[in-house]
Amino acid sequence: MHDDGTELDAGHAPQTEADTDELEYRPILDDSDPLFMPEPPSRWRWLWRVGTVVLAFSLFAQLAYQYRLELSQEFPALRPRWLHLCSKVGCDMPLPRNGQMLRSEWSELTYIPDHPTLIQVKATLRNLAPYEQALPKLELSLTDDNERLVAKKVFTPAQYLAQNDTPVNQLNANDELHAFLQLDLGNLRSTGYSLYWFYD
Incomplete structure (x- = not known):
């Protein structure tokens, strides 16, 4: 204790x-x-x-x-x-199909002398791409004096390149092609036109 x-x-x-x-x-x-x-x-x-x-x-x-x-x-x-x-x-x-890289450089529509119903269309298309592209289709629209549509037709490369001396199966990089068409308008009469290059 x-x-x-x-x-x-x-x-x-x-x-x-x-x-x-x-x-x-x-x-x-x-x-x-x-x-x-x-x-x-x-x-x-x-x-x-x-x-x-x-x-x-x-x-x-x-x-x-x-x-x-x-x-x-x-x-x-x-x-x-x-x-x-x-x-x-x-x-x-x-081949690529980039329509945004196509540019219409020049075109012309003329009537053939002594043939009032025949016209010919010439055009130049340039490929702005740095690579080869497929050949596009060409749409031709014809208009009258009042800019109303008279006729419209789509042409394949085989049709608008038929007059070329050298066969073409592609549009080379930074190159151009020349289109040529001869058409019989018959009873139609056109004073204006427009071209549209495109891919399906």
């Missing part, structure tokens, strides 16, 4: 400062524990690298094939290679 009258529990001795100094912090795991050791690299890890390269190449090839026409327009130098490749694998490489 203490002097102050309290009893001392015999089973629980009071903790002294000396006792707390003896408590040491000991980590449960340290750097030498197997859990902290890195796992040895797998001997099959090279397969993942090879597989990644193969998948990336396959994706690139699919995109290049899907957008081959667009790529040939952006990079015209690639078109001959695409043509060669398509001849091997059976794909097609149609």
Whole structure:
């Protein structure tokens, strides 16, 4: 019993400062524990690298094939290679059809002397694109003195290029073509006209 009258529990001795100094912090795991050791690299890890390269190449090839026409327009130098490749694998490489890159340079409609019902139309078309394009169709509209439509007709390349000495199957980059038509109007009379080049 203490002097102050309290009893001392015999089973629980009071903790002294000396006792707390003896408590040491000991980590449960340290750097030498197997859990902290890195796992040895797998001997099959090279397969993942090879597989990644193969998948990336396959994706690139699919995109290049899907957008081959667009790529040939952006990079015209690639078109001959695409043509060669398509001849091997059976794909097609149609010529571009970009009507916005066509410009009518000059045109003229005249009546043939001594033939009042016959007219001839001459026109020059330029390809502004840096790549070859397919030959467009030509729409000719004839109007009268009041600018009312008298007749309209669409002509294919085989029709408006029939008078050319050299056969043409494409419109080369930054090049021009010359169209020529002779038509019999019959009872129609036209004093005006317009030309429209287009792709289907």
